[in-house]
Amino acid sequence: xxxxxxxxxxxxxxxxxxxxxxxxxxxxxxxxxxxxxxxxxxxxxxxxxxxxxxxxxxxxxxxxxxxxxxxxxxxxxxxxxxxx
Amino acid sequence: xxxxxxxxxxxxxxxxxxxxxxxxxxxxxxxxxxxxxxxxxxxxxxxxxxxxxxxxxxxxxxxxxxxxxxxxxxxxxxxxxxxxxxxxxxxxxxxxxxxxxxxxxxxxxxxx
Amino acid sequence: xxxxxxxxxxxxxxxxxxxxxxxxxxxxxxxxxxxxxxxxxxxxxxxxxxxxxxxxxxxxxxxxxxxxxxxxxxxxxxxxxxxxxxxxxxxxxxxxxxxxxxxxxxxxxxxxxxxxxxxxxxxxxxxxxxxxxxxxxxxxxxxxxxxxxxxxxxxxxxx
Numbered sequence: 397x398x399x400x401x402x403x404x405x406x407x408x409x410x411x412x413x414x415x416x417x418x419x420x421x422x423x424x425x426x427x428x429x430x431x432x433x434x435x436x437x438x439x440x441x442x443x444x445x446x447x448x449x450x451x452x453x454x455x456x457x458x459x460x461x462x463x464x465x466x467x468x469x470x471x472x473x474x475x476x477x478x479x480x
Numbered sequence: 481x482x483x484x485x486x487x488x489x490x491x492x493x494x495x496x497x498x499x500x501x502x503x504x505x506x507x508x509x510x511x512x513x514x515x516x517x518x519x520x521x522x523x524x525x526x527x528x529x530x531x532x533x534x535x536x537x538x539x540x541x542x543x544x545x546x547x548x549x550x551x552x553x554x555x556x557x558x559x560x561x562x563x564x565x566x567x568x569x570x571x572x573x574x575x576x577x578x579x580x581x582x583x584x585x586x587x588x589x590x591x592x
Numbered sequence: 593x594x595x596x597x598x599x600x601x602x603x604x605x606x607x608x609x610x611x612x613x614x615x616x617x618x619x620x621x622x623x624x625x626x627x628x629x630x631x632x633x634x635x636x637x638x639x640x641x642x643x644x645x646x647x648x649x650x651x652x653x654x655x656x657x658x659x660x661x662x663x664x665x666x667x668x669x670x671x672x673x674x675x676x677x678x679x680x681x682x683x684x685x686x687x688x689x690x691x692x693x694x695x696x697x698x699x700x701x702x703x704x705x706x707x708x709x710x711x712x713x714x715x716x717x718x719x720x721x722x723x724x725x726x727x728x729x730x731x732x733x734x735x736x737x738x739x740x741x742x743x744x745x746x747x748x749x750x751x
Contacts, residue, residue: 397485397488397489397492398492401492401493401495401496401530404496404499404500405496405499407500407503408496408499408500408502408503408504409503411500411503411504411506411507412503412506412507414507415506415507415515421512421569421574423512423565423568423569423572423574424512424515426565427506427512427515427516427519427562427565428506428519430519430558430561430562430565431502431503431506431519431523434523434526434527434554434558435499435503437527437550437554438499438526438527438530438531441530441531441534441547441550442530442534445534445537450538450539450543450546453543453546453547453550454546454609456546456550457546457549457550457553457609460550460553460554460557461553461557464553464557464560464561467561467564467565468561468564471564471565471568474568474572475568475571497672498668498672501668501671501672501675501676502671504675504676505671505674505675508675508680509675509680509682510680510682510684511684513684513713513715513725514682514684514725514727516713516725517671517711517713517725517727518671518675520707520713521664521667521668521671521707521708522668522671522672524664524708525664525665525668542608542611545608546609549608549609559704559707559708562707563703563704563707563714566713566714566715567715567716570715570716570723576684576685576686576725
């Protein structure tokens with residue numbers, strides 16, 4: 397059950413990756429990577445359950461926050477050209 | 481198979497379906513603004529369904545609380561990130577794609 | 593008062609995530625982290641009316657939530673239908689929609705709710721109108737009947 401879900405999510409991640417590689421504008425790529433972040437969080441959580449080690453959820457929490465901050469930081473850099 | 485696992489399987493299946501829809505939409509839609517519809521909307525429901533499904537098979541309360549925390553964090557950060565991307569693209573002057581006589585309409589509607 | 597709530601929430605968060613209460617070192621580090629977070633938040637001016645609205649808002653938000661969830665489900669089914677249909681039935685357009693919410697909180701909630709309704713995404717907000725990207729003409733029309741705005745105004749409460 398978990399393995400099937402993980403596999404389906406990976407297929408989705410692959411489609412997103414194609415968009416990130418093709419994406420005509422930088423914003424398409426950022427949108428794709430943002431969606432990829434959500435997928436990764438779900439993937440990590442599912443992986444924890446599949447291997448019987450739900451401690452993985454802590455990693456998922458951290459990844460949620462890091463991926464959000466990454467998106468905001470990249471956007472800020474594009475908008476202002478600097479981060480401070 | 482206990483009933484909790486059946487509920488989990490059903491929720492995971494529906495969640496994955498929406499997740500795949502978002503990915504495919506991201507790939508198929510013609511321009512940035514319509515891709516927002518695919519990516520931004522499906523993400524929140526898909527994650528809620530998948531994490532909610534896992535909630536039914538969580539071994540103890542600590543795991544359940546963590547699942548809820550992840551779901552709430554994603555629920556707040558995902559739309560915020562989407563809005564930030566949209567705003568950045570808007571300020572950059574990205575023009576929307578239209579199907580009906582593209583020249584007039586994009587000129588009429590794209591003004592900030 | 594807000595600081596007390598803030599510290600209590602942080603303590604609860606740390607206790608739940610660490611899951612233990614007997615290790616002196618870990619509890620000390622946790623207390624240090626909480627103190628640092630409170631100091632930084634105060635310096636950034638984050639602990640104010642906006643982050644800690646009154647209890648009435650929470651109650652009304654609880655009433656608003658089922659409506660929002662329903663909208664999310666409907667809009668996801670809508671996207672599902674469009675994405676998997678072979679002909680990709682969309683005719684995107686930008687429309688301006690006026691809004692009458694009073695508070696910043698209400699305006700943000702309204703904008704976010706528009707994003708979550710079928711076929712519409714908020715792109716930009718002016719002083720008196722929002723710029724909406726709609727996938728179809730029908731989606732743009734559906735927004736103008738104002739049923740959602742009424743819901744958000746109820747959430748804001750009366751004054």
